Amino acid sequence: MVRFILKKIKDTIITILILSFGVFMISHLAPGDPLVSVYGDGAERLSTEARIKAVKDLGLDKPLIYQYTIWIKNSVKGDLGYSYKYKMPVKDVIQTHFPNTLCLMGLSIFFTLILSIGLGLITALNEGKLLDRIITKSSTLLYCIPGFWISLMLILIFSVNLRIFPSSGVYDIGKENNILNRMHHLILPLTVMIIGHLGYYSNFVRNKMLEELKEDYIMIARAKGLSKFEIISKHPLKKIMPSIIILMSLSLSHLIAGGFVVEYIFSYPGVGKLVFESAKYHDYPLLMGGVILTGVIVVLGSLISDILSSLIDPRLKEEGMN
Template identity: 30%
Template sequence: MSTLVRGPRGREVGLLVARRLVFAVPVLVVVAVGVFLLAAASPFDPIYQYYGVDVFTATAEDIAATRARLGLDDSVLTQLGRWLAGVASGDLGVSRSFRLPVGQVIAERLPWTLLLVSVALVVAVVLALVAGVLAAWRHGGLFDRVVTGIGHAMEGIPPFVLALVAIAVFSLGLGWLPVAGLTDAGAPATFDQVARHLVLPALVLGVSQTPWLILHVRGSLLGALGQDHVAGARARGLTESTVVLRHALPTALLPFVTLMGTRIPELVTGAVLVETVFSWPGIAEAVVTAALAVDFPMLAALSVLATAAVLVGSLAADVAVVLADPRVVADG
């Protein structure tokens, strides 16, 4: 029986992944082209960001030679074509703002962003499931009213505000955690150092995503508790904890998984803001620096990377739902 079930579902998942991959290619190309066109419309001249204050002492000949070497005088379509040709051969180009290969910049910074986002995601999921389940379980009680009120109040608070409040309370006020950075000044990147500096930004990023998740878990579980199979479980004399955790919660988790996929763009945006506030050496600083320098290759690569993260997150959520619920049809 299990073989008969897994075979068709495996084919459905494979077709779903294939369709999404085919769809992802033109989306990523459109994003890259859009970034190039928007950067070309910027009033800032990249040469000033490239030289910095040295632009005021550089000769006109040096500036002209640099512009020619970087291809700044080429049309945006020429620059875009050159970048796409490089991507096709595995070369993301050279960042004008960092003066390093784009691939090297991303490789050095992406692991720290993935670490921050992964820990924050775990924090958000754990808080949402615990608080949401308890609020629905004690529907109408004090805990439910407090959690619901806080959740609605925090929905409109952006992550950077939470970050500033957290720094003021836990770093400047209580002195429990470091303010910013990956390690203390001059200290090596040991596990203890990174862990201490990770706590505050990960908590802030995780908590910033929690209100929607808690309210969604609470609402889904309340709906599941009113379904017939849950009423049947109660009629059989099962304990309330068994009814909630084994019969109602699995039903409520399916839409929660889908919601996690839709929250990926917010998580990416929140990570950029949190990294900037806490000076976390991830992708965020590269995004800001590249934007200020009108760094075409870096901006395009980072935008494509962020778009790919959103597409992968959405795909992972859909695949999880298809595998968890045999009633769902993987229509792509």
């Protein structure tokens, strides 16, 4: 197990380094003026001498490889740089936004997992029946609808027309300590996140469960007179859990990408909104910080899932060592 974990950690570090290098190069080579992030509209009025000095002060006059090397050295020490737009350390900017993203992502993953298992079991128990066909086809339809379209429809219906839920922000002004107010702002973004992924996972659980129900030990259990619900609630669910965990970890990047879009549409002050803003204004340090943080979460999530899955099913550990 120690060798297995060390191998996964080594792969994780390599993946993060490749990700950081790719994002750094692409962001710096993309067209745009990073001085707009620092000076706003005043960047266009800078003289040639002032522009040269500003670029030099930001360290953007050095070769990209040199800039990346400096960034890596500082990042290892915990220094992610200074945000051009927010005029403060990137670490501090992310710390104020990350809890919001963590709350949204954590709740969406939790409810998606619970609801998908529930719907998967219901459809498996009612295979071929009307309820099974309704849930399965509805789930597939919802999964195919783009998240941004669902977001706009929910805003139009529940925020603009009915005025039941807020369309932006994480809390009302002056109510940052009001948990109920925060939950009220979370309902629409969380609903979009769940709807966008529930169908895929519930159908996956259903199909895996139906496959498991064809095994010989299930036939023996049925011969003993056990009901279908008793059979499913004991052995099959436990056996398919590693597959569900692996699928969730492999889809973590998709979940986070969808969450970033939701944050931007609902003006939800999370890391996703920061990444969009930093890319728009060419705030390189903040963009690197946000993207690398996201990449680390995805890779670490995959690492943890591999370890948990190997503990549940030792065969997966042997495959991972090959």
